[in-house]
Amino acid sequence: MTTHAKICGLSEPATLDAAVRGGASYVGFVFFSKSPRNVTGEQAAMLASRVADHVGRVGVFVDPDDAQVKETAAAARLTAIQLHGDESPARVAAIKALTGLDVWKAVPVRTAADIADARAYAGAADLLLFDAKPPKGADLPGGLGLRFDWRLLSGYRAPLRWGVSGGLDAANVREAIGVTATGLVDVSSGVEDRPGVKSMAKIEAFLKAVSKA
Numbered sequence: 001m002t003t004h005a006k007i008c009g010l011s012e013p014a015t016l017d018a019a020v021r022g023g024a025s026y027v028g029f030v031f032f033s034k035s036p037r038n039v040t041g042e043q044a045a046m047l048a049s050r051v052a053d054h055v056g057r058v059g060v061f062v063d064p065d066d067a068q069v070k071e072t073a074a075a076a077r078l079t080a081i082q083l084h085g086d087e088s089p090a091r092v093a094a095i096k097a098l099t100g101l102d103v104w105k106a107v108p109v110r111t112a113a114d115i116a117d118a119r120a121y122a123g124a125a126d127l128l129l130f131d132a133k134p135p136k137g138a139d140l141p142g143g144l145g146l147r148f149d150w151r152l153l154s155g156y157r158a159p160l161r162w163g164v165s166g167g168l169d170a171a172n173v174r175e176a177i178g179v180t181a182t183g184l185v186d187v188s189s190g191v192e193d194r195p196g197v198k199s200m201a202k203i204e205a206f207l208k209a210v211s212k213a
C-alpha cells in the first residue's frame with residue numbers, strides 16, 4: 001500500500017520545492033497568527049503557484065470564520081482545508097459547503113475514546129487527521145512535535161479516510177506506518193531546524209523514509 005506524505009508549515013520556495021521534488025502528495029500552509037509557520041494568503045498564493053496540480057495544497061486553520069477560510073482558499077488555490085481547532089461536525093460540514101473543498105478534521109488524541117469519538121465526523125469531514133493532544137495551556141493546537149500512542153490506531157476500522165500526524169520525523173515514521181497501517185502521514189516540526197524553519201535535508205530524509213516503509 002502506498003503511504004502518502006504531507007509536509008506542512010511551508011513558507012519558503014526552496015523547502016516547498018524540496019517537498020514536491022521528494023514526492024510529497026500534499027504541501028501544507030498554516031494560517032494561524034500565533035504559529036511560527038503562519039503565512040498570509042498572498043504568501044501562500046505565491047508558494048502555491050510553484051506547485052504542480054497533482055500535489056494537494058492544504059490550508060491549516062484554527063476555528064476560522066467564513067470570510068477567512070473562503071478568501072484564503074481562493075487566493076492560495078487550496079485543494080483541502082485542515083481544521084485544527086474545536087470545530088464541531090456541523091461547523092466542518094458548513095465549511096465544506098462554503099468552500100466546496102475536501103475538509104480534513106484534526107482530532108487530538110490521548111486515549112482510545114478520543115479516536116472512537118471522532119466517528120461523529122463521518123458524513124461531515126472527508127478525512128480524519130489524528131494528532132497528539134496538546135498540553136493544557138499550549139499556545140498552539142498542533143505543530144508541537146508531540147506524538148501519541150500509535151498502538152491506539154492498530155487495527156482501526158475507519159468510517160472515512162484518515163491519517164497520522166504529531167511528532168513524526170525521518171527516524172520514527174517507518175514505525176508509525178508499521179503500527180498504524182495508515183495511508184497518510186503528516187509532518188511539520190520533525191522536518192525543521194527550529195520552529196518555523198524547515199530543513200531541505202530533513203524533508204528529503206522524511207520522504208525517503210516514507211517511500212521505503
Ligand SMILES: O=C(O)c1ccccc1N[C@@H]1O[C@H](COP(=O)(O)O)[C@@H](O)[C@H]1O
Nearest residue numbers: 008035084142143144145166167188189
Ligand atoms: O504547525 C503549526 O504551527 C500549527 C498551528 C496550528 C495548528 C496546527 C499546526 N500544525 C499541524 O500540527 C500537526 C502536527 O505537527 P508536528 O509534526 O507535530 O509539528 C500537523 O498536522 C501540522 O500541520
